[in-house]
Amino acid sequence: MHDVLTSRLSRRQALRLLAVPVLLSVLPGLAFAGAYDDYFSAVKLDNIKLVRSLLQRGFDPNTVEEERGETGLIIAVREDAGKVFDLLLNTKDVNLDARARNGDTALMMAAYKGRYDVAKALLDKGAEPNQTGWAALHYAAAVGNNQIVQLLLDHSAYIDAESPNQTTPIMMAARGGHILTVKLLLDEGADLTLKNGAGMTALDFARVGGFKDIVEGLTYRLKKAGKL
Structure with missing residues (x-):
């Protein structure tokens, strides 16, 4: 009887051990x-x-x-x-x-929200400013945040980055009526002659938005460059 009980207990202990893993x-x-x-x-x-x-x-x-x-x-x-x-x-x-x-991305979100401190922290950690399609520079330009625009450019953001429909950051700035951002991008070398998928340039966006100061400024720049 003792041997039978011992055998049963051993089997139970073995089953418990097998169940652990x-x-x-x-x-x-x-x-x-x-x-x-x-x-x-x-x-x-x-x-x-x-x-x-x-x-x-x-x-x-x-x-x-x-x-x-x-x-x-x-x-x-x-x-x-x-x-x-x-x-x-x-x-x-x-x-x-x-x-x-x-x-x-987190960087694009920071640019959209105008969070310079967050954008800088991400870039300092190695976040990539250039993405296929929409990029952080589009967002910073769209909200007219020159601090972040300059920060991104200083970290090698592509100034003429194209969205899925070929819209560039300067087109976004012109569309939003952000004249100082338009000027900053121009001074940094943005290409005014580029057109998006709908055939619109930054000048066209400014005209549609009714931003006369931007229209006049872009027209002057294009004429000065012999491109209008």
Whole structure:
């Protein structure tokens, strides 16, 4: 009887030992079952304590949110979550140039929001200013932020970058009526003769927008260059 009980106990112990590796393989998934929602909520609320805790437990900083296809870094810029942005910026293996579903990067978001400090921090860390299609310089020009325009140009941003329909940064500046940005881009060598997919130049955008000062300035520049 004693031998039978011993045999049964041995089998149970063996089964338990065999179950350990299986349980351990499942634990990470169980541990992060609710981490996805917790992470993105914490990023939006600038909850650095929770974000740091999740990252320390192995949560991937390049995980993408389903709604817009954005990473935590992009969301932190969009939501002005400064503490979480700093944390993610300095997190190992974070992808600075990850693109959301609409093509935006963290740098493009910073340019659009006029966040010079954020844009500079990203560039200093090695973020790429030149992207295929829309780029950060388009966004900075569109909102007329000369500080960021100059910052991007100083980091080798392509001045005549073309969007998917061949729209350039100076066209965006002219479209928005940002005369000082138009002047800055011109002084830095932007090409006024370029046309987008609809056949429009920066001068055409200024005319459509009714920005007379820009129209006059661009017309003068084109005539001076013998291109009008």
